[in-house]
Amino acid sequence: MATLAQADTDDRFQRLAKRAGQGDPLVRIGLEDGESLEIEAAGAFRILDPDSGKDVWHASYDEEIRVVADGAPAGGVERVFRIQVGAFGSAEAARGELERLRTATGAPGVVHHDPDRGNWRVRLGESPTRTGLNALLERLREMGLQALWIAEEAAELVEDVTLRLVDSRWQSRSTGRQRLAVIPGKRGRIRVNGTSYRGIVELRVTAFGTVRAINWIEIERYLLGVVPAELGPEVWPQIEALKAQAVAARTYVWRNKGQFLDEGYDLCATPRCQVYSGADAEHPLSDRAVRETAGQILAWDDRPIIALYTATCGGHTEDGKGVFPEHDEPYLKGVPCRAEEAAMASLRATIAGRSIPKLEDATGKDVTRDWALLAAAGVVSVRPPERLSGSQLREWTRALARLAGLEPAEGLVPEIATLGDAAEMLLADLGWSERAELLIDTPDLPALLRDAEVDPLPEPQRRALAYLASVERLQPFADGKLGAGQVPDGARFLPALAHMGETYRAFGLREATVAGMGANSLRLFQRKNEIRLPFADKPMLFARTSGVPVAVSRLEIWPGDRVRFRTDAAGKIDFLQIDPPVKGASDDRSAAVYSWSVRKTRRQLEATVNRRISVGKIEDIRVVRRGVSGRIVELVVVGSQATETVRGFSIRNILDLREILAVIEIQRDAEGEIEAVVFAGKGWGHGVGLCQVGAYGMAVRGSGYREILTHYYRGAELTKLSSTGP
Numbered sequence: 059m060a061t062l063a064q065a066d067t068d069d070r071f072q073r074l075a076k077r078a079g080q081g082d083p084l085v086r087i088g089l090e091d092g093e094s095l096e097i098e099a100a101g102a103f104r105i106l107d108p109d110s111g112k113d114v115w116h117a118s119y120d121e122e123i124r125v126v127a128d129g130a131p132a133g134g135v136e137r138v139f140r141i142q143v144g145a146f147g148s149a150e151a152a153r154g155e156l157e158r159l160r161t162a163t164g165a166p167g168v169v170h171h172d173p174d175r176g177n178w179r180v181r182l183g184e185s186p187t188r189t190g191l192n193a194l195l196e197r198l199r200e201m202g203l204q205a206l207w208i209a210e211e212a213a214e215l216v217e218d219v220t221l222r223l224v225d226s227r228w229q230s231r232s233t234g235r236q237r238l239a240v241i242p243g244k245r246g247r248i249r250v251n252g253t254s255y256r257g258i259v260e261l262r263v264t265a266f267g268t269v270r271a272i273n274w275i276e277i278e279r280y281l282l283g284v285v286p287a288e289l290g291p292e293v294w295p296q297i298e299a300l301k302a303q304a305v306a307a308r309t310y311v312w313r314n315k316g317q318f319l320d321e322g323y324d325l326c327a328t329p330r331c332q333v334y335s336g337a338d339a340e341h342p343l344s345d346r347a348v349r350e351t352a353g354q355i356l357a358w359d360d361r362p363i364i365a366l367y368t369a370t371c372g373g374h375t376e377d378g379k380g381v382f383p384e385h386d387e388p389y390l391k392g393v394p395c396r397a398e399e400a401a402m403a404s405l406r407a408t409i410a411g412r413s414i415p416k417l418e419d420a421t422g423k424d425v426t427r428d429w430a431l432l433a434a435a436g437v438v439s440v441r442p443p444e445r446l447s448g449s450q451l452r453e454w455t456r457a458l459a460r461l462a463g464l465e466p467a468e469g470l471v472p473e474i475a476t477l478g479d480a481a482e483m484l485l486a487d488l489g490w491s492e493r494a495e496l497l498i499d500t501p502d503l504p505a506l507l508r509d510a511e512v513d514p515l516p517e518p519q520r521r522a523l524a525y526l527a528s529v530e531r532l533q534p535f536a537d538g539k540l541g542a543g544q545v546p547d548g549a550r551f552l553p554a555l556a557h558m559g560e561t562y563r564a565f566g567l568r569e570a571t572v573a574g575m576g577a578n579s580l581r582l583f584q585r586k587n588e589i590r591l592p593f594a595d596k597p598m599l600f601a602r603t604s605g606v607p608v609a610v611s612r613l614e615i616w617p618g619d620r621v622r623f624r625t626d627a628a629g630k631i632d633f634l635q636i637d638p639p640v641k642g643a644s645d646d647r648s649a650a651v652y653s654w655s656v657r658k659t660r661r662q663l664e665a666t667v668n669r670r671i672s673v674g675k676i677e678d679i680r681v682v683r684r685g686v687s688g689r690i691v692e693l694v695v696v697g698s699q700a701t702e703t704v705r706g707f708s709i710r711n712i713l714d715l716r717e718i719l720a721v722i723e724i725q726r727d728a729e730g731e732i733e734a735v736v737f738a739g740k741g742w743g744h745g746v747g748l749c750q751v752g753a754y755g756m757a758v759r760g761s762g763y764r765e766i767l768t769h770y771y772r773g774a775e776l777t778k779l780s781s782t783g784p
């Protein structure tokens with residue numbers, strides 16, 4: 059429990075943090091806790107007793123120091139969770155409220171005195187898990203109680219635990235203190251269990267008898283370690299999206315600061331709050347996003363908003379109250395995660411390209427795209443011959459070798475009488491024979507080839523064929539044979555040639571995201587840079603369907619499409635394919651988890667469901683109500699022991715799904731019992747507020763961070779903090 063002495067010590071920590079270069083306002087982030095922590099720094103660091111300001115044990119440290127909670131009960135302290143229902147100015151008022159709620163709910167409860175704030179807190183319920191309180195939480199909300207939150211407490215009072223320091227030679231010193239300050243040297247960073255942090259670090263004995271590290275840091279610098287952890291700038295390199303993320307994260311701090319005051323800090327560092335990965339995670343692009351939005355937050359009625367954000371909403375966000383019954387805020391309303399149709403229509407355009415006849419090899423494999431790529435790069439010039447000759451193959455391998463910076467093959471051109479001759483020559487010409495020798499084991503040959511007609515061929519040829527089969531560049535005929543004894547057709551080895559060239563990036567293929575179309579040009583994002591490239595006359599265009607690129611003479615391009623392309627000597631696009639396949643037009647469609655499907659057996663489901671609600675054997679699962687986005691906001695689980703109604707985010711927890719924007723399909727056995735359930739859904743997260751990948755998509759379409767924020771938080775106002783906060 060906090061005391062007045064604790065408040066004095068807090069002031070001293072503030073002063074130490076400021077002396078170490080942290081400006082106002084500060085925030086305290088609860089990092090890891092455990093029986094011991096490892097503390098280290100790039101240079102020398104100091105450990106102080108905050109009350110006396112004196113160095114503890116040594117004047118400075120330049121090695122790893124282990125901090126141990128000394129005197130903690132063996133095996134740790136049991137933890138319990140309770141619901142905090144309110145704080146009162148007198149003990150009588152608190153006890154009266156506790157009595158009323160105990161009678162109404164039948165749940166146990168406690169009153170705790172907080173001398174620091176001079177109030178009495180009422181806490182109801184008792185559970186070893188957070189989710190074990192869900193039913194009681196819902197009951198209290200139905201009774202009209204608001205601002206409820208779940209607190210973690212030690213089941214027993216832990217006293218006399220102090221901090222001990224241990225150095226690398228296992229010498230140690232008991233400090234007799236429960237709080238210590240770790241101060242870095244000039245420009246140094248303190249590392250806690252391997253992660254480095256700006257600012258200073260407090261080491262503190264917790265109510266559970268463990269030691270926790272708490273990072274005292276200036277808010278703007280803390281954000282440098284949050285934004286890249288929440289929206290990776292390498293994967294989502296759009297400055298405007300990162301700026302929107304920075305404002306949402308800053309707003310979150312101001313709204314939720316102090317949530318863990320009982321435990322001596324403001325916010326946690328995990329996804330329960332917002333992820334904070336310290337100084338190691340910092341990235342120039344997210345640094346810029348924090349800097350360019352410095353001090354800006356979103357407000358409603360002059361108060362920071364509840365800036366919830368979600369990874370991928372799956373095309374439409376949800377009303378706050380659908381997922382979190384306590385969040386009926388006017389700015390948390392479900393919105394489409396896409397541009398208005400008219401805006402989209404103005405951004406998309408059709409490119410006219412060359413008409414390329416489909417090309418198949420003798421086995422029927424479509425090799426049009428590989429031929430086109432090789433032709434654009436100048437490796438092949440005409441349609442491949444019916445029968446492949448040694449001189450033809452030599453011409454191709456020499457052209458490819460020159461492009462790839464390899465030694466072009468010289469000397470005698472072998473005659474090609476069989477498939478094996480051609481495969482062996484192809485690999486030898488491009489210096490890949492060693493791959494076939496070293497990477498293919500002899501016992502693997504029959505398994506890779508599966509064709510007895512290959513057996514009479516010399517081993518180097520069988521190895522060459524097996525290698526091409528192992529990289530999926532040798533397709534058999536419909537009868538399973540490879541056609542080993544025949545002269546192959548010229549198209550048969552185009553996939554292998556294209557693959558070899560791509561291995562060396564010989565074709566100059568680049569990846570980019572389409573930002574928009576100009577007159578006969580394309581605006582593209584390559585990483586964080588926007589570029590504009592003209593089209594060559596009649597470029598070769600490929601749409602992508604079911605994994606196979608298909609040549610098209612006209613291609614409709616939408617902003618946000620991911621493309622692979624190459625440019626000719628004049629810098630004009632002469633080859634372009636959409637890759638990967640598109641998933642509609644929503645702004646978050648580029649997320650890998652945009653759509654998904656998962657099958658769970660009844661036993662798997664029962665394990666996760668019964669951990670939170672006791673229903674016994676699951677007999678039925680029914681959707682009662684869906685929210686504005688289609689998310690399941692009310693669900694009934696019928697079990698052998700009970701039938702329970704589950705609402706909002708708890709549905710995601712009990713079913714253990716990525717999202718509740720999902721279809722439920724029940725499979726039953728002959729007796730009518732549930733065998734398994736298939737969930738097909740979209741998105742990842744809770745679906746409320748700003749969609750992180752959607753923000754990226756909006757930025758690609760040209761939206762600024764203000765537009766992004768007002769899209770996802772309708773009606774919220776972007777304001778600048780005064781020097782003292784909101």
Ligand SMILES: [Zn+2]
Pocket residue numbers: 370371372373374375395645646749750751752
């Ligand atoms: Zn979205």
